[in-house]
Amino acid sequence: MYDSGKIIPGLIIFVLFITIPIWYNRGGAGSVPKPVLPKDAKTCVLPAAEIRAQHMVLLNSWRDEVIRTGDRGTFEIEGKQYKKSLMLTCMKCHTSKKQFCDTCHTYSSVKPYCWDCHIAPVE
Amino acid sequence: MFEKALKGNNYYWMWLAFLGFFIAIAAVCYLRQYFYGLGLTGMSRDVSWGLYISQFTFLVGVAAGGVMLVLPYYIHNYKVFGRITILGEFLAISALLMCLMFIMADLGQPLRGLNVMLYPTPGSMLFWDMCVLWGYLILNALCGWVILTAERKGVHPPKWIYFFVYLSIPFAFSIHTVTAMLYCGLPGRHFWLSAIIAPRFLASAFAAGPALIVVIALILKRVANFDAGKEALNKMVTIIIYAAIANMFFVCLEFFVGFYSNIPGHMHTLQYLFFGLEHHGHVYNNLVPFMWAFVALFFVGIALLVNPYTRKQSDLWLGVGCASIFFAFWLDKGIGFVLGGFVPTPTEEIVEYIPTINELFITIGIWATGFFILTVLYKIAIGVEHEIEA
Amino acid sequence: MDKNRRNFLKVAGISTLAGLGGTAVVDRLVAGSSIAHASAAGHNVDQEEGSKGHGEQIKPSGNRYGMIIDIKKFQQDPSLGEKIVAACHSTHNVPQFPDKKDEIKWIWMTNFENAFPDKANKYNDEATETHQLPILCNHCDQPPCVRACPTKATFKNKDGIIMMDYHRCIGCRFCMAACPYGSRSFNWRDPEKFVQNVNHVYPRRTRGVVEKCNFCDERVGAGKLPACVEACGESKALVFGNLNDPDSEIRKMLKENHTIQRNPALGTFPSVFYIV
Numbered sequence: 174m175y176d177s178g179k180i181i182p183g184l185i186i187f188v189l190f191i192t193i194p195i196w197y198n199r200g201g202a203g204s205v206p207k208p209v210l211p212k213d214a215k216t217c218v219l220p221a222a223e224i225r226a227q228h229m230v231l232l233n234s235w236r237d238e239v240i241r242t243g244d245r246g247t248f249e250i251e252g253k254q255y256k257k258s259l260m261l262t263c264m265k266c267h268t269s270k271k272q273f274c275d276t277c278h279t280y281s282s283v284k285p286y287c288w289d290c291h292i293a294p295v296e
Numbered sequence: 297m298f299e300k301a302l303k304g305n306n307y308y309w310m311w312l313a314f315l316g317f318f319i320a321i322a323a324v325c326y327l328r329q330y331f332y333g334l335g336l337t338g339m340s341r342d343v344s345w346g347l348y349i350s351q352f353t354f355l356v357g358v359a360a361g362g363v364m365l366v367l368p369y370y371i372h373n374y375k376v377f378g379r380i381t382i383l384g385e386f387l388a389i390s391a392l393l394m395c396l397m398f399i400m401a402d403l404g405q406p407l408r409g410l411n412v413m414l415y416p417t418p419g420s421m422l423f424w425d426m427c428v429l430w431g432y433l434i435l436n437a438l439c440g441w442v443i444l445t446a447e448r449k450g451v452h453p454p455k456w457i458y459f460f461v462y463l464s465i466p467f468a469f470s471i472h473t474v475t476a477m478l479y480c481g482l483p484g485r486h487f488w489l490s491a492i493i494a495p496r497f498l499a500s501a502f503a504a505g506p507a508l509i510v511v512i513a514l515i516l517k518r519v520a521n522f523d524a525g526k527e528a529l530n531k532m533v534t535i536i537i538y539a540a541i542a543n544m545f546f547v548c549l550e551f552f553v554g555f556y557s558n559i560p561g562h563m564h565t566l567q568y569l570f571f572g573l574e575h576h577g578h579v580y581n582n583l584v585p586f587m588w589a590f591v592a593l594f595f596v597g598i599a600l601l602v603n604p605y606t607r608k609q610s611d612l613w614l615g616v617g618c619a620s621i622f623f624a625f626w627l628d629k630g631i632g633f634v635l636g637g638f639v640p641t642p643t644e645e646i647v648e649y650i651p652t653i654n655e656l657f658i659t660i661g662i663w664a665t666g667f668f669i670l671t672v673l674y675k676i677a678i679g680v681e682h683e684i685e686a
Numbered sequence: 687m688d689k690n691r692r693n694f695l696k697v698a699g700i701s702t703l704a705g706l707g708g709t710a711v712v713d714r715l716v717a718g719s720s721i722a723h724a725s726a727a728g729h730n731v732d733q734e735e736g737s738k739g740h741g742e743q744i745k746p747s748g749n750r751y752g753m754i755i756d757i758k759k760f761q762q763d764p765s766l767g768e769k770i771v772a773a774c775h776s777t778h779n780v781p782q783f784p785d786k787k788d789e790i791k792w793i794w795m796t797n798f799e800n801a802f803p804d805k806a807n808k809y810n811d812e813a814t815e816t817h818q819l820p821i822l823c824n825h826c827d828q829p830p831c832v833r834a835c836p837t838k839a840t841f842k843n844k845d846g847i848i849m850m851d852y853h854r855c856i857g858c859r860f861c862m863a864a865c866p867y868g869s870r871s872f873n874w875r876d877p878e879k880f881v882q883n884v885n886h887v888y889p890r891r892t893r894g895v896v897e898k899c900n901f902c903d904e905r906v907g908a909g910k911l912p913a914c915v916e917a918c919g920e921s922k923a924l925v926f927g928n929l930n931d932p933d934s935e936i937r938k939m940l941k942e943n944h945t946i947q948r949n950p951a952l953g954t955f956p957s958v959f960y961i962v
Contacts, residue, residue: 233853240851241744243844245907261887289876289892290852292779292884333893334857335874340787344862344872404857404872404894411837411856422836422860483830483952484866642868643800643821647787 206280209272216250218262225277229285232259259291268294297444300679301672307519312671315664322661325654326401334404337655342647343638347659348402350634352395354504354626355666356475357497359391359432361505363468364535370461376527379681383509383524385440386673388468391505392433394666401658421478428471435464440673448680472497485637486561490553496546497629503539504625506532507597507618512674514615522678530608533618537601540621544594547628565636573639573646580639580646586631593624750846751825751901752929752957753915754939759923760795761817766923767795770820773917774899779890781877790871792899793822793914801960804949820914820924823848823869823899824948824956834864840896846929846957847901857894866952870898901926929957 174180217224219231235257238244247254255262267273270293278285329336339346362384368374369381400406417423439461446453476494483489510532513524554562567573570588572581600606600617607614640646651659760766774780774793781790795818799806807814825848831840832848839855842848862870876893888904891897902912906926910916915924927936945959 236851236853240849241841241843243744243747243903243907260889286892289878290889292886292889295886333873333875335785335788335893337874338787339874341789341791341862341871342868344859399858402858404859404896405855408837408854408856411839411854415837415854417836417838419833420836420860422834422858426836478860482834482864482866483954484868484949485863637863642803642866643796644803644806645800 203280206276208274208276209269211266211268214251214266217266218248218250218255232263232287235259259287264291264294269296270294271296297441297448297676297680300676300683303679304675308671308675312668315668315671318657318661318664319668320661322658322664325657325661328654329401329658330406334402336652338649338651340647340649342641342645343635343649345402345634345638346649347651347655348398350630351659351662352398352402353475353497353634354630355391355395355398356429356472357501357625357629358505358508359388359395360468360472360498360501361503361508362388362436363465364502364506364532364539365509366461366468367465368531370458371465374531376525376531380509380513380524380528382440382444382677383513383674384505385436386677387505387509387512387670388436389433389440390666390670390673392429392436393669394662395429396433397662397665398659401662421474421481425471425474425478428467428474432464432467432471435460435467439464440677444677444680447684450684469498472501479633479637484642487565488633488637490550490562492546492549496543496550499539499543499546500625500629501539503536503543504622504629506536506539507622507625510536510618511615511622512670514611516674516678517611520675520678522681526608529614533601533607533614536618536621537598540594540598540625543625543628564640568639568646569632569636575640575646580648582648582650583631583635586627590624590627590632593620593627597621597624744841744844746846747844748930749844750827750929750957751906752846752927752936752959753901753912754925754936754943754945754959754961755820756923756925756943756961757798757819758813758961759918759921760819761813763921763923764817766918766921767818767820769917770914770924771795773913776883777885777902777905777913778888778900779877779881779885780897781873781880781890782882783875783877783880788874790873790877790897792871792897793820795820802946802948804951805946819960821867821869821948822914822958823865823901824867824954824958825899825901827955827957828953830864830866830952830954831861831870834860836860843903845903845906847903847906848898849900849903850895850897852891852895852897855895857896859896861896866954867948867956870896872896 219227224231239257245256247256249255264270270288277283337346337348365377365381365384369377400409403409412423412426439457442457443453443461446457473494476497479485479488480490480493510529513522513529516522517524550562551566554566557563564573568580569583572579572584574580597617597620600613600620605613606617635649638647638649771791771793775782775791778792780792783789797818798810798814801819801821825846827846829840829842829848832838832842835841836858837854837856839851840848840861841851857872859872862872873891873893873895877890881890902910902914905912912924912926915926918924925936925939927934929936931937939961940959943961945961947956947959950956
């Protein structure tokens with residue numbers, strides 16, 4: 174191999190660099206996030222697994238329905254009517270962004286920009 | 297063919313380093329702007345488009361100017377332009393990339409830029425602007441590259457490329473027409489609401505683009521041993537003269553319509569640009585020196601280009617003449633046209649615009665990036681030319 | 687490159703593109719409606735919207751909201767101007783910046799010659815000379831801003847209100863150039879720290895998007911009047927209603943009072959009328 178004195182060390186450095194996510198935090202896997210669930214409500218808008226996977230899709234479709242189609246119709250959970258709104262529905266039960274939203278988002282390194290505009294409940 | 301850009305003399309590397317310096321400063325300035333917001337510029341609620349969009353408008357014209365080389369050569373078989381059509385095509389690529397950079401720098405939410413493609417809105421001229429800008433960029437890149445490769449290999453370009461070459465000609469006219477339509481269809485801005493905006497844009501584009509190419513060709517003769525040929529340059533100067541005079545004629549027509557009809561909407565912006573507007577005791581005239589510089593540079597440029605000695609016998613004065621025309625139309629379109637449209641505001645107030653240092657450095661940096669790309673592309677083209685001649 | 691290798695690469699390239707493109711097309715066709723909707727009780731919702739905006743046709747409802755501004759009432763009670771601006775800006779978390787060039791305003795008081803530049807008079811009556819009147823987005827029937835927007839971030843909703851979708855706006859400010867009335871503002875910087883009295887039931891906006899009056903679409907949708915109209919109380923300085931309903935109060939007032947509009951020659955057909 175030509176230039177093996179440069180290539181082999183280079184390759185080793187490259188492999189070390191590219192596998193940083195694997196060895197950098199070895200042995201220190203973060204604990205599974207435990208979001209604090211609301212005490213006074215039993216069911217969310219969707220079943221737990223679905224809402225966990227699809228809450229952004231849900232919120233986006235709410236936004237399009239409310240703003241574009243102009244459909245501000247409410248929906249019912251356990252006999253009460255709820256609006257299609259992040260601030261007025263979701264955050265009314267999940268009253269702490271830090272203890273609920275942020276636990277999972279920080280763990281999975283997701284930085285949603287919802288809170289640039291939508292005002293989080295006062296903590 | 298990129299390897300042609302990797303070997304050069306000291307001047308080449310020094311020039312790239314000089315440009316790289318300004319690019320680095322602009323990168324830092326842009327990061328500052330990205331995290332703070334566009335408030336770091338001089339734009340305001342009433343002058344909502346500033347230096348970025350005005351440079352974009354001018355550079356679309358420069359990109360379209362390349363067609364003045366492609367059209368005579370491919371359609372009218374004017375063989376003399378054979379060596380320099382590639383200069384026009386590569387200039388178009390670099391100018392269009394500058395346009396796209398200026399637009400990205402100007403967006404409030406640049407990461408959402410793809411929304412223009414995800415939610416196509418055929419009723420919006422900005423959508424069509426995006427379409428034709430990208431289309432023309434791809435066309436020039438394709439045509440320039442394929443034909444240059446064919447030349448390098450000493451074969452005729454493949455027949456299918458001519459379809460794209462011919463397509464690029466109406467595209468060139470359309471990019472600047474669509475950019476003009478951005479402005480001339482807005483009902484609230486009387487300075488822009490004129491049918492002559494599109495012809496004016498095209499005329500100044502066909503003067504400014506070739507003028508820049510002539511200047512660069514003269515520089516290349518000195519530093520890169522590339523001679524475009526006296527006849528080619530002479531023909532380009534003819535085109536520049538007629539296009540420049542046409543543009544001036546259109547500007548004079550704007551003056552006539554505004555001042556003879558005395559309708560305030562048509563008149564006030566021209567007054568603001570050329571004479572200053574008095575409003576509530578204060579005189580607003582920060583663009584007046586620029587506009588008269590435009591007029592002066594135009595006359596100086598035309599005089600130099602028309603005079604047989606300076607045109608044919610002296611490379612230096614030819615270059616100065618073309619540079620004058622280029623700067624004149626940069627002032628006309630880049631400074632006067634876009635910024636003037638916001639004065640007076642729709643509520644008849646006057647708010648002036650002064651760019652901030654951060655904004656100026658981003659602007660300079662984007663120009664530097666464009667010239668960087670242009671230098672690299674021209675190095676490749678000239679490298680190939682030298683290789684064929686050897 | 688030898689011919690066989692070239693042919694192989696050509697075939698490989700085209701099949702990859704076909705594969706990727708094909709899966710995308712098939713996904714699109716299969717996807718159709720996007721999510722398991724939040725209709726636990728089977729609430730019927732119009733699914734035409736979809737999540738990516740396919741089929742974004744907004745069916746007009748037959749309503750067309752409009753407003754009458756009685757200039758004389760604002761002349762008689764100058765304090766109304768402050769009240770309506772405060773009501774609007776505090777309801778919608780409109781920020782107040784120290785630098786005038788960053789200014790954001792949805793409704794504001796201005797002089798007659800600024801509101802009606804086409805009706806400039808050298809000899810105005812004294813009341814017009816000395817008092818101001820409010821101007822806001824006109825919610826035009828033929829809005830140039832909606833025509834200009836390249837992403838449909840600003841659009842006319844089913845009730846004729848010109849809305850802003852702050853999620854989609856890319857901040858190109860073409861709508862600001864297009865608006866013939868200067869009604870639109872841009873967030874030149876992050877507004878979070880500059881909102882004076884935070885209203886916790888309405889969001890803010892973020893930097894880099896355009897905003898303007900939205901005829902209080904969220905209040906009108908809940909059966910209330912716009913904040914500015916409510917702030918006028920009993921004075922009827924601002925009247926809001928459905929222009930398409932011939933029996934509405936606004937139509938009655940339009941029949942009884944001579945009204946003017948801002949720059950009607952531009953063909954925008956505003957929904958805001960001024961009683962002079």
